[in-house]
Amino acid sequence: MAFYDGSVALKSGTIAVQSESWETERMSEGLKLIVISNGRLRCKIPDCPQTTISSPTVCAVWNLGENEGMQAFEPGTPIRYTAIELSPQSLGVHLAEDAQSMQERLRLKDNGRPHLMTVAATRPVQALCAQIAACPLKEGAPRTLYLTAKALEITALVLDTLDPSPAVAALPRLPPGDIERIRAAHDLLVSRLQSPPSLSELSLAVGINVKKLKTGFRHLYGDSVFAYLQQLRLGVAYRLLTEEDMSVSAAAYKVGYSPAHFSVAFRKKYGSSPKEVRG
Incomplete structure (x- = not known):
């Protein structure tokens, strides 16, 4: 458009x-x-x-x-x-x-x-x-x-x-090895939207402790692991509904939601129901 x-x-x-x-x-x-x-x-x-x-x-x-x-x-x-x-x-x-x-x-x-x-x-x-x-x-x-x-x-x-006041001090830099592991955690989340790993499973899979994973993930991606996963799921579902003409229930299951929970989360994020967006 x-x-x-x-x-x-x-x-x-x-x-x-x-x-x-x-x-x-x-x-x-x-x-x-x-x-x-x-x-x-x-x-x-x-x-x-x-x-x-x-x-x-x-x-x-x-x-x-x-x-x-x-x-x-x-x-x-x-x-x-x-x-x-x-x-x-x-x-x-x-x-x-x-x-x-x-x-x-x-x-x-x-x-x-x-x-x-x-x-x-x-x-x-x-x-x-x-x-x-x-x-x-x-x-x-x-x-x-x-x-x-x-x-x-x-x-x-x-x-x-936008805050007109000067920016506060930046977050500390992450070691290159930690950045690589956190990006691997991100890629694992993307590949497992239907059944995402828990925080402990994710940290074990990429070889970084949970505290470092939580802090570093927020540093790199601007949100907690759970919040980012939710935004990612809903974003993928939005694309499935608008570009691939998938049904609401199929899109919900595709990204790991039940249809009822999906509709509530979708409306909360986008201000419209999945059916309204699908047209």
Whole structure:
């Protein structure tokens, strides 16, 4: 899905790659928000350190001028995303009276260089992304108005989430061996959605103690093992419902849920029932 109404550009869809390789693209001017609902990627922009983004996350990028960014997607795991672009002119219209607040929240500097921030994708933001993907209007002005409103609502929620205060000290770096083991734990979870291992089984399988696994997993993926597993299951189920036309019960069993528990968890995450999303 893609549209541009003259002030807001919106793209939404799924990307799947078989091998990891860096891709270069020209950065658009203004503010770009990328909501990663499922999957993981790495990105680089000028004057910023390489950033690993794991779902569910919002990546906010501010850019002026001719710059290029790079990104690499994790192979084997579909990346489901929603990208919103607002040009400087559009921001001037929508945020004319609050430009200083936006600059503080994005921690923009006067050097004009690109800037990147990441925040967790809240449930309301994820629900709006699901509504965009399942837009009930097929064409014309009503569809454009509907999608523009959803895109601007996501922008408002993200800007409100960004903390204008300076960032606190970063988490300590993990030893390379621990990173490798924790990533192995992640891959094991992905391969066993129907019957995932317990924390103790997972730590034993990859050769790391439970405490290190819990702390390191949150450091790398931004959430606890259980919470990440739930988000992953629901993300896969969403794709099965919207892209593979699978029944609700089949999708639930595929990711290890009973249909009743699945419907409750799905609505809590996306704000819509599985049947509504499937259409």
